[in-house]
Amino acid sequence: MLEQLELEQADLVTMAHLDELVRAAEIGTATRTVATRLRERGWLLATGQRGVWEFAPAAVAGPHSRGGPTRLLRAVLAHAEISCGLTFQAAAWAVNLADRAPATVEVAAMDERAAARLPASLDVSVFMPRLPYVFAKGVPVLQPPSVLAHMAATPTRVRSWASALEWLPEIAAEATADDVVAELDGRPATVSVRMGYLLQGLRPDIASLIATPETKTWFGRRGKLLRHDNKWQIADTILPFDPRTLEPVS
Template sequence: MTRSIPPSLAPLVALLELERPTIVSVPQLTALIGRTVMRTPPRVAIQRLAARGWLLPTGVRGMWEFAPGERAGAFSSGDPLMPVQAALAAASSRVPAQQPSIALGSALWLHDLADRAPDIPEVAMPERAAVPAALARLCRVVHFSAKVAPVRKRGSLLVHTPATILVHLAHRPRDVRSWASILEMLGRLVDAANEAQIHQELAGRPHATRIRLAYLLSGVAPALAERLEPIPRGKVWFGPRRPVRHHDAHLNVADTVLPIPPRTIGASTVAPSSAGAIIPA
């Protein structure tokens, strides 16, 4: 599909082709227009570029996907996280401690630890933080305050580290949609996690989180589970308080959610060292 470029908009398209933003906001477009000699009002320029297929809607108000000329038409990149990128970009003005991050299954996919992304992207907001309307509409939002800084993927996405994902699983088991899928990739997740970061994530959290993590790792990484020094102080629930599926006498854990006892899962092929580096098991 041929897309026309009126002479009045050519300077803006040239800048967009040069800088190649994936997602661009109205203020960013306004700033780009300010760098040109264009006299077209920003609102009009944006409307005209959208009508000609250079700017594509993302589902988030004020955020556009730029479709470069190489696509030979008004075609989206097809990235399943494109709407999330737009929603996160819209929330980027928040202070760092209040910014959302890609979490759980979506984070596992971005770390190449899962074969597919969840049908609905999973995003974590810090505890007690207000959820932006766009995120609530486009994503499954959970609340979890990470202590380890997220990593950047695809340029702008903030993504929980493998260590953060592990501790999140233990801290809030009810946040997981499919424990069967998590257990299938648990060994790979442990292999990718940095032990020093695991301890950093555990610092200051309830003792029950440490017990639940030791329980979860008891099969795939028993040595690491022991290094967590899980000393039982009473019954710990893994999941909501309902009929128990499995009971771990060693850690005094009442498990109501896992499809199989984690001690029955084979040990991982590699194990995090006490210094945090990954070494052969």
């Protein structure tokens, strides 16, 4: 059975797949007992998801994880179908637009029901992208225009805007105007206005496609202003930088 897992170059192993291997090898021992023995011997590593393990092949010379930051999400998705994808810094890292993954992986669930099915150890928010997910690091990931729309829809969900400035220009550079327009289609006007405010320095070509408002929109929670943008009628209480001063990336 271990030989078969090695031949498959197995990554995540579910109880159902383990049961198939036990049956194929005509092993009389109960599958749960086999799983326990494999865990005790370091062949199966816990993922945080019940009934899903990471396989540690002989090539890694011991019970060492190869899974990286996405291991828990991959384990969850191996166990159940949940509509979600990496977002914010986690998404930028997954598609090689950020140097490092965040300490807590950020995941955008399609709706509240999907969010409730994800582990509390992930940083879960609710956001439904218009564009399809891409796959990277073994999991679904929001495309750059979708990440930008998520940032504009719920700016308080971004854990650190100071850190975001390290990868925001890269994300903005990858977004096409058509895809941003598609992402904004049907969303509240406040999301479009925040997008225009955020991208006016980095992507003036995209910002120019967004209609300027006549009423005030808050960027962050209502409170003490850091700045007010008269063009976009934005009351900004959260950004540690002025987006008007950022250098264009296209």
